Amino acid sequence: MEVLIVKVVGDDAYFKLGIVSLVIEQWNDDTKRVHVVPDDATTFHLSFDFHEEIVGIHAAYFTGISYLSDFTNSRWEYIYTPFNCRRNTLSQIEVKIAKILAISNWKIPKVLDLANLIVYNDIKRYQQLSSAEFMIMTLIGQGEDCHFISKKMNRSIKTVRTHYRSASRKLGFDNQADFFRFAKYISKNSHGAINTLCL
Structure with a gap:
């Protein structure tokens, strides 16, 4: 049986309960089950960390690495989506x-890279951030x-403002405050890799 590990992070109990209910409803299948873990749990394999403005997808699933100690030097610990x-x-x-x-049904390429993941999977139709847009963000x-x-x-x-507007549109943000909160989170967690996924 496939297990989906979900962590809902935040202080709002209604947000947590709502997200867990929606995830279970979407994942309703006899061959799969949802396992909800506490905010501070360390997760491996395939896990989705829901925050109020961002979802972190644990990328160890895509590499086959199962232990955090083997993964600490990787720039690809998580993929983030708004x-x-x-x-x-x-x-x-x-x-x-x-x-x-x-994403749990993705085919996994041999080389872990967001561009490869997109090409290999049913996500090519979504416009992703260019390297310039990601850097500006x-x-x-x-x-x-x-x-x-x-x-x-240089x-x-x-041009910078055009890239900003394009990035904001691709990420689905309609105001500057939401974009800035997301950009601040990514700037702290990107580790030099373009790891933002637009869905």
Whole structure:
């Protein structure tokens, strides 16, 4: 029986209960079961960590590495996808959860890289962040402004703003505050790898 490990992180009990209920409803199958673990649990294999604005997908599943000690030097500990449920309807949240859980059925390429994962799986239809968009997002997450980013990347301010708007659209954010919170989280956890997945 396939087990889906879910961790719902946060202080809001209603959010936790709601997400767990929706995940169980989406994962309702006799051959599969959901195992909910506490906020502070260390998870291996395939796990989904739901936060209010982001879902972390444990990438050890894609590498076949089962022990954290073997994985600590990897830039690919997690893949992150935005999960902006506060501004979405229940049906939109259900669709998003279904897309996230579909990752458990991915075919895994031999070389772990987000571009390879996308090519090998039914996710090519979603536009992913370019390297420039990802870099601009992480710099914004570090608190840098357009003028600094423009000089650092040797791009015009207009180009930087265009990349920002494009990244925000692909990630599904409709306001700057949500984008900034996501960018700040990613800037702390990217470890130099483009590990943001747009669904």
